[in-house]
Amino acid sequence: MPSKNPLLTGYFNNGGHPALKVRVYGVFPDLKQEFEVMIDTGFTGFLLMPIMSAFPLGLPLLGTGNYTLADNSTSAKLLAHGNVIIGDEDPVTGIVVLEPNECTVLLGMDFLRRAKRCLSVSVKGVALTDEDTVEHFLTAIATHVAASGTPKVITEESKD
Amino acid sequence: MPTTMNPQFSNPNAIAGAGEEIYKTLRAELEASQHGKFVAISIESKAYYIGDSPEEALEKAKAAEPQGIFHLVRVGFPGAFRISHAIQKSPSNWLFQ
Numbered sequence: 393m394p395s396k397n398p399l400l401t402g403y404f405n406n407g408g409h410p411a412l413k414v415r416v417y418g419v420f421p422d423l424k425q426e427f428e429v430m431i432d433t434g435f436t437g438f439l440l441m442p443i444m445s446a447f448p449l450g451l452p453l454l455g456t457g458n459y460t461l462a463d464n465s466t467s468a469k470l471l472a473h474g475n476v477i478i479g480d481e482d483p484v485t486g487i488v489v490l491e492p493n494e495c496t497v498l499l500g501m502d503f504l505r506r507a508k509r510c511l512s513v514s515v516k517g518v519a520l521t522d523e524d525t526v527e528h529f530l531t532a533i534a535t536h537v538a539a540s541g542t543p544k545v546i547t548e549e550s551k552d
Numbered sequence: 553m554p555t556t557m558n559p560q561f562s563n564p565n566a567i568a569g570a571g572e573e574i575y576k577t578l579r580a581e582l583e584a585s586q587h588g589k590f591v592a593i594s595i596e597s598k599a600y601y602i603g604d605s606p607e608e609a610l611e612k613a614k615a616a617e618p619q620g621i622f623h624l625v626r627v628g629f630p631g632a633f634r635i636s637h638a639i640q641k642s643p644s645n646w647l648f649q
Binding site: 432434435436437438440454455456457458459460461462464466467468469470471473485486487489498500502505506 | 564565567568569571572592595605606607610613614620621622623624625629630631632633634635636
């Protein structure tokens with residue numbers, strides 16, 4: 393099994409949203425195709441893509457599920473099984489929401505959870521970090537803080 | 553989906569509608585004890601499969617009924633998924649009517 397890359401680098405798409413190139417397939421890896429996906433933390437699912445883009449990938453259909461939009465309306469969508477690959481990583485399997493209209497392909501929170509990745513976004517770029525690496529990093533900071541005493545909190549009043 | 557699918561369930565809205573009708577009969581029981589869990593409802597057998605994630609519920613459902621058609625519900629929520637990004641609402645609804 394290949395080792396997990398601790399850092400996967402994304403970029404900002406034309407709309408200024410965090411994005412990434414991924415490959416998607418269903419049952420047969422030979423059918424995989426590359427897509428630019430927008431990483432959307434407001435989407436609770438795994439992957440959402442237009443149904444027309446999904447046809448050539450051979451994703452096995454499972455049924456339906458409703459999703460709730462920002463205006464609280466709900467809409468029934470077809471659901472399928474799919475695998476997502478980033479770079480040289482192992483595929484991550486999840487539920488793909490099939491959108492009947494043309495739309496941006498979205499990678500949601502369920503993907504980050506299943507891939508055990510932590511999303512970092514700054515003006516300098518986009519990174520998907522291995523969750524275990526982040527945990528070790530945070531533990532090291534907490535240990536350092538504990539050893540050096542309570543961190544000083546700088547406020548507007550105290551900074552001068 | 554099975555190749556001999558019931559023609560009544562040949563479009564997603566019919567599947568979702570049938571699933572929601574079955575869910576109405578289960579709602580009180582599930583909302584009392586399974587809030588936040590995902591439930592895959594078999595449209596034909598009316599059996600349901602509970603999981604902590606959409607994948608878990610649908611994997612259990614597929615294992616029990618390999619040819620089944622399922623409607624996914626999140627207990628206590630209007631939709632199984634939530635999306636904040638603007639997606640164009642379907643003017644013509646579905647490809648399969």
